[in-house]
Amino acid sequence: MTFEKFLLGRRRDQLSAEDISALERAGGAVRPLPGRANLITQGDLVSASTYLVEGFMCRYLDDRKGERQLIAVHVPGDFVDLHGYPLKRLDHDVATLTPCKIAQVPHGRLDEIMRERPGLSKLLWFSTLLDAAMHREWIFRLGRLDALARLGHFFCEIEAKLRAVGMSDGRTFALPMTQIDIAETCGITSVHVNRMLRDLRERSLVHMRAGVVTFLDRPALYRLSEFDPGYLYLDADIMEH
Amino acid sequence: MTFEKFLLGRRRDQLSAEDISALERAGGAVRPLPGRANLITQGDLVSASTYLVEGFMCRYLDDRKGERQLIAVHVPGDFVDLHGYPLKRLDHDVATLTPCKIAQVPHGRLDEIMRERPGLSKLLWFSTLLDAAMHREWIFRLGRLDALARLGHFFCEIEAKLRAVGMSDGRTFALPMTQIDIAETCGITSVHVNRMLRDLRERSLVHMRAGVVTFLDRPALYRLSEFDPGYLYLDADIMEH
DNA sequence: CGTGACGTTGACTGTAGTCAAAGAAGGTGG
């Protein structure tokens, strides 16, 4: 198991070689999960945290009618529920979007890291705060942007995350989500997602088809979506252009 | 300076007496801030974190037209920007709503705590994760609830937070926010906030006037707003009726 | 080749935004 992707561009320089190997030793065996499967349900007590090696996962809350509101989409290199370590009980569900490969780190191991490696502990803390920063941007997206800009903003965020782990060339990337998934992310109906995707295509900004997204005009898309990647705390050089 | 409110009901039992006194020693002198003032601006580098002793504060993001989206409302006993410790640079603004009293903890002191008191470090980490849990609920509120339920849900959250620090008797509490502030919180216009407040009043659920909110029917309000305080991770006995 | 999930489109509806104006409240200075 390797945490390379996680560390890529995320303050790796602040860690010693021993820190990195301590983290890698902490992770258990990599195991597969099927697509569209729940890993954790709201209210579950958790005793290990999940590191996503391959595939796409998401976290969501249900409303009374059982409709989902996605609160995060995870890509390889993300810790999907590291916050479960201090919280113990999760306030939301965790599920796969596609078939995945994950590694789980027992919380007992994290206790050892807290005792022995304050620098590494701070990096782990930092990574949960990145999630919080993304949550804030999702609040902004839902509270201040119209449907078109919400879609654009979501695409910008996921592209930036994918680029940081080498899964986007800056123009085209795989996004294995249905229009229904995107609707649950952006707080609009899937019918309206469809209309807005057409709109983005007709404006020559973004094209999406069969789980592949193509950016046709990134600067214009950033402008339309009021997207500024600062909140992702990626290194400046990664985000240049 | 005292961290009593912060520790109240928030896993105080997990800390030793030395932990508590270490935390209290770390805080600097209490100082006042005027109302409606910015403490931190997006992009600022921070070297201390702010503990709110008295008054109401908020955090927000601006859109291109300069309109605000609130992402958090803070009450006495909250660390408003503890996440600035690992993040270093803040991705949003921090401001007062009312005149406040704050204490600031230099990040150097937090480094010492990380080295010497893993248990306390974990509690601090936990408290930033509470913010993240509230962020998630705000995403849910904006993405899945209509205007009426958004208002109700916000009132429920703030009341639960205030009750945990003894500032609500479960029926009436001070909420020094204008309808404009509430609009910026709930992602609707202030005109519509006004209409929905009237609606809540006419349904005999909530009454708000001159910064004082009264719950007329809490169970019905919880139902309407799909509010479940689990995400606040308050002790069960505090939340019992 | 049939079936079910997903995508696409059109017509109609409704919730919330916009614009405008007037009323209340609170603070300041003459």
Added chain:
DNA sequence: CCACCTTCTTTGACTACAGTCAACGTCACG
């Protein structure tokens, strides 16, 4: 102490963005 000014609240009329409902198309898979 009152007049004035600003900010906040309230209401009405009109608009528009997004939801709902329904039907049909497309694609992958068994």
